[in-house]
Amino acid sequence: xxxxxxxxxxxxxxxxxxxxxxxxxxxxxxxxxxxxxxxxxxxxxxxxxxxxxxxxxxxxxxxxxxxxxxxxxxxxxxxxxxxxxxxxxxxxxxxxxxxxxxxxxxxxxxxxxxxxxxxxxxxxxxxxxxxxxxxxxxxxxxxxxxxxxxxxxxxxxxxxxxxxxxxxxxxxxxxxxxxxxxxxxxxxxxxxxxxxxxxxxxxxxxxxxxxxxxxxxxxxxxx
Numbered sequence: 001x002x003x004x005x006x007x008x009x010x011x012x013x014x015x016x017x018x019x020x021x022x023x024x025x026x027x028x029x030x031x032x033x034x035x036x037x038x039x040x041x042x043x044x045x046x047x048x049x050x051x052x053x054x055x056x057x058x059x060x061x062x063x064x065x066x067x068x069x070x071x072x073x074x075x076x077x078x079x080x081x082x083x084x085x086x087x088x089x090x091x092x093x094x095x096x097x098x099x100x101x102x103x104x105x106x107x108x109x110x111x112x113x114x115x116x117x118x119x120x121x122x123x124x125x126x127x128x129x130x131x132x133x134x135x136x137x138x139x140x141x142x143x144x145x146x147x148x149x150x151x152x153x154x155x156x157x158x159x160x161x162x163x164x165x166x167x168x169x170x171x172x173x174x175x176x177x178x179x180x181x182x183x184x185x186x187x188x189x190x191x192x193x194x195x196x197x198x199x200x201x202x203x204x205x206x207x208x209x210x211x212x213x214x215x216x217x218x219x220x221x222x223x
Contacts, residue, residue: 004101004158005065005169005214012066016099019071019091020063020169023079024177027197029054029187047184055190059177059197060087063170065103068209070173070201075194081112089118092155100155105165110157111145113138119147123154169212176204 004011008018030051037046058079062071072094074087092100104110113132120129130136130143137147148157160167181200187193 002167002214002217004103006217008065009211011101012064015095016101017071017095018065018101018103020065020103021061021088021091022104022165022168022170022174023058023060023084024174025056025058025079027057027059027182027193029056029190029193031186031188054188054193057190057193057197058083060084061170061173061201062091063173065169066211068211069205070209073198073201075197077190079109081109081114084109085112085114085118088115092122098154101158102156103158103160103168105160105168106145106162108141110159111141111148113144116144116147119153119155125153167216169214172212176208 004018011018030053032048033050033052034048036048039045055077057075057077060074060079060083062073063069064071072087072091074083074090076083088102092098113129116129116137119125120127128136130138132138133140137143145157145159147153149159150156165171177197177200181196185193185196187196
């Protein structure tokens with residue numbers, strides 16, 4: 001996985017995007033009930049603690065490793081297997097003929113039968129996929145993961161190790177989103193929250209996006 005990060009620029013120049021993808025769920029549309037007290041000398045802004053909840057949204061985001069840009073984000077009410085597959089389909093459709101390498105964690109919704117059924121025809125793979133929990137490629141998470149990670153496929157996946165989702169670069173970007181927008185934002189509805197996130201992504205891509213300086217090469221941090 002770290003090898004793919006270090007190869008990302010070279011692959012980008014060859015027309016192969018390396019994409020770090022994951023979900024940020026339960027993003028709350030919170031609206032403080034009382035106005036904040038503005039800053040004054042020696043005193044920071046004072047934010048009232050009472051707020052009204054207007055619901056939540058789930059963001060599925062992609063960071064293109066070579067550029068640091070966020071591409072083809074999906075925002076909705078749920079984070080399901082179907083949502084994830086639809087997100088990946090929309091991402092691939094931005095360049096349908098390209099090779100794609102997706103880096104993600106081992107969450108069960110990232111290795112569903114429906115994702116295998118999406119990838120196979122897109123890669124012109126005409127084999128019997130079998131049946132979920134019964135036989136063939138679709139039988140288990142392990143068999144599906146092996147198929148999705150096949151390096152010969154035009155659309156393929158690289159998993160972070162178990163309990164190592166921090167190795168997924170999109171998590172760094174989620175931290176930026178939280179600090180710059182969500183932490184002190186006021187959102188009167190989930191629709192406003194969604195539009196503000198999309199506006200921030202556009203702003204980020206135009207003014208702030210750059211590759212993350214990744215120095216970790218995959219060696220154990222502790223022995």
